Amino acid sequence: MNERDDLVLDVRDVRTTFLTPRGPVRAVDGVSMSLRAGETLGIVGESGSGKSVLGRTVMGLVSNSPTTTITGECRIAGLDVHALKPKDRRKLWGPEVAMVFQDPMTSLNPVKRVGTHLTEALRLHLGVSRKEADERAVDLLRQVFIPEPVRRMKQYPHELSGGMRQRVVIAMALACDPKLLIADEPTTALDVTVQKQILDLLATLAADRNMATILISHDLGAVEGRTDRVAVMYAGRTVETSQTSRVFNAPVHPYAEALLASIPRIDDAPHTVLRAIDGSPPNMLNPPEGCRFAPRCRFAVDRCHQESPELRELADGTADTHLGACHFPLLPARQEVS
C-alpha cells in the first residue's frame, strides 16, 4: 500500500459506459495506469479509441449519472475521484489536478478578460487578495512566455492569437500549482510551428515544477521525445504500454507497429508507398468479439477473434516493463521475419 501512496495518480481497471439511445457504449474498457511526480505519460490513439473519455474520467469531469456508469478506481492524491461528493471533487480541481483542452477559444469565456480568468481561480482556491491575485496572474503569464503580460491581462480572448490563447489556458491550469496536469490534444487546433512551442512549453513547465503530466494526442510525433512512457489505446483498451522509446522503436502490438509504419516520414523518398492499415476503427456500439484489432490485423488467427487478450508483461529483460495485449506479440525474432 505504501508503494501506492506516493503515486500522484493511480487508476485501476476503470470502465466508462455511456447509455445512448442506440445502446450502451463502453468508451473506456478496463484501463489501468499510474503516475509519479514529475513523470510524463503519453496516451495515443485514434478518434474513438477512448483517450479523451479516459482523461475526463480520471479528472472526474465524466462522473456517474443516469446515463453514465463508471467502475474501477481513479485515485488522485489517494482519494477515489468517483467516490467523492461533487463538492469535494471540485476541491481537487486546481491544487491537485488541472486540465488543458484542445480548443483554446472555447475553454475561455469570450466576455471575460484574460486577467479575470486567472484571478478567479486564484481567489477561489487560494483565497488570496485581489491585489495579490493580480500579481500572481501576471507572474503566471510571464511563466508561459506571454510578452507584455500586464497589457495582456486587460485583453479579451478574441484579441489573442490561437497560440497565445492556449498559453493563457495553460497559465489557468497552472494557477493553483497542480500536481497533475492532463493535456487533452493541447496543440491539435494550432499551427505546426506554434504546436512545437506549446509542447516544449508544457515539457519545460512540468520539469520545473516536478509536475506529473498526461499528454493525450492522436499525433504520435507530439508524444515521441516528450514523454517518459506511452500507452497506445485502441477501441477503449490499452493495447501496449512501456517506455516511449521502446514503444516507438520496438512495438510489440501489431496495431502499434502498423500505426507507426503508416505515417509518412520526412526522410522517406517521395512516392514511397505507405503501409496502410486496412479497414477503420470499430463501432463502439458493437465492438468485435475477442481482440478488437483482429478484424484489421494482418496476423490474426481464429483465436484472436474469439478470445480477448490480456495486457501482459512482454519485456525481453532490457526494459522495466513492456506490456502488450496480444496473443501473438511481435517479439524481435518475429519482426525480422515480417
Added chain:
Amino acid sequence: MAGSGTAHMRAEAGPVLAVDDMVVEFPVGRHQVVHAVSGLNIDLLPGETLGILGESGCGKSSAGRAIMQEPAPTAGSVLFAGEQLTGLKSRDLRRKRSKMQMIMQDPVSSLNPRRKVRDLVAEGLRIWGFDGDDMDAAIRETLTAVGLDPDSVWDRRPHELSGGQCQRVCIARALMMNPDVLICDEPVSALDVSVQAQILNLLERTKETYDLSMIFIAHDVSVVKNISDRVMVLYLGKTCEVLPSSDMHTRSVHPYTRTLIASIPGGEELASVDDPVTGPVVVDTPLVATATELPSPLNPPSGCRFRTRCPLATELCAAEEPQLREVGAGHFVACHHVAVS
C-alpha cells in the same frame, strides 16, 4: 516570395495548368482588404503532383479555390488546357471546369447527407445530362477503383460511412468526371492516422490509372513530401521556396521552410544533417524556430513578408521584396540572405 517572381516557371513544356500572377483579395469592410494570395505563379505539367505547403492563413486554400474560379481571383490569369478560365462566361467556365475537380478537407460535410452513395457519385454526370443503362456500370467501376465495395455501399448515406469511406466517395465523385487535374485541399487532415495512409496511397494510385495531374494542398511537411514531385512553400500569400520534393529535408534553404521542418518531431536533428553526397546548398542558414506568430494578412509586412519572424532579417528585407532565384536544379528561393552556390 515571401517574395515574388517567375523564375521557377518552366518555359519549355506545355503545362496542363498555368497560373500567372494570381492575386486573391477579400474586402472586409472599412476599406480593409485581406491579402490572401499576392502574385502567385504556378505551372503544372501533365502527370505532375505539385504540393503546396504552408500554415493556416498562408493562402494555400484561397489559391486552390481561385484556380477553380470559386471565387475567381482578384487579378491574374489561370490557363487550363490552353484556355483562359478567368473572363470566361459562366456557361463556358462550367463546361471547361468539369475537367478540373476538387477534393475538400472534410469529407462528411462535402457530401449531401440525404443522398445515397450511388446518387452522390453519379451527380456530376447527371448534371451534364449523361444517364442511362451504362451509368450503373460506370459507378460500380469507379467505386471499385477507389476501394469501396459497390454492393455494400450502394444505397448507403454519408452518415453510415466512416470518414475514410466518405473521402473515397468524394474521390469517386471527382473521378466520374474524368478530370485532367485534381486539386486536393487538405484531403487527409480530417482523417485518422491509420486511414490517412490508405487515402494517400489511393490518391497516388488513381493518379497513375486515371492519368491525372494533381495539386496537393496541406500543412504537413511529411505528407506533402510523400505525395509530391515538386513542393511550393507559401507564407502569407507569397511563395518562399519551390523545390523538388526529394530535396525537401536535405536541401531546402529558406528560413521558413527550415522552420517548418524543424517543427516536426526529429526535424531538428534531421535539418542539421548534411547530405553526404552533395552537401548542403547553403551552410549559414540557422534553424531557429521563430517565436512570434503570423502577422495579420490585413496589413502584411513590407518587403519580405516573413521578415517579422525570420532569424536572418535585416533592413534590406523590410525595404525590398526578394525575388525567386535559382539556387540549384529546379530549386528556387525568395530570400535575400541565401547565397547562390
